[in-house]
Amino acid sequence: MFTSLKGRSVVVTGASKGIGRGLAQRFGLAGCKVLVVSRNLGEAKSAAADILAAGGTALAFEADVTRQADMQAMARTAAESFGGIDILCANAGIFPASPLATMSEADFDAVMATNLKGTFLAVSACLPAMKEQKKGRIILTSSITGPVTGNSGWAHYGASKAGQLGFMRTAAIELAPHGITVNAVLPGNIFTEGLRDLGQDYIHSMEASVPMGRLGSVTDVANAALFFATDEAAYITGQSLVIDGGQILPESLAAMAV
């Protein structure tokens, strides 16, 4: 049995939709106070309302992870509203497909700005509050794409997701003396609004490549993130956990024939 997270202060970036919304709801259900962050305040408010309706505590906040001033305002709001920051889920991310043959500099920069620089800005903004408390949990949403696998059209995305893990390893070393852990969840193909936008053909091909025969749910990812946030995970830092229904295991489609 894990120690309760009731009353912990949590910041989730990219929490209006998809995995971030699932993270926010899961931490809300665990009794945490959740700052629901996205660029669209209306959608953030709707996600926060769901948490409130389930009996939790939540506040919506409009911010763009690519802007340092927004991230600093986000951290200030969480610290002032909830009395500190115990947990940061740096989750906001984009995955527009773009084959190398047509990928522009702007395409590459946009993905890096949100996925990699956004991770750095969210983490660094929340550090002062965590250092003051001499404890904290940082959980990055990376991906299997980049750190473990490749996928045509997502070279920039894969680089950004692998980059998050490079960032994580050094951050984990620097922050360990402050009682702060930094870990990452690596989702496979999780059914979210963002994934739905990639179309039915993409979804069917992914379902066929997952040994468990289904896409993951946002709750599957949120449960893993919740574990990294527990007191019992205090001695785990700089690590990543794949949540993919076994997708990275087969050497080929034939390997799944039984």
Ligand code: NAP
């Ligand atoms: P999604 O459904 O498209 O949701 C993305 C979220 O990020 C939204 O809340 C969006 O809100 C927010 N966001 C995007 N850019 C932002 C910015 N600049 N500033 C603040 N918020 C921003 O995506 P998802 O599938 O849940 O993906 C979430 C994370 O999981 C990403 O890091 C992604 O790389 C990772 N991931 C997803 C999968 C998957 O299968 N779905 C697999 C592996 C990894 P606004 O548009 O309102 O700002």
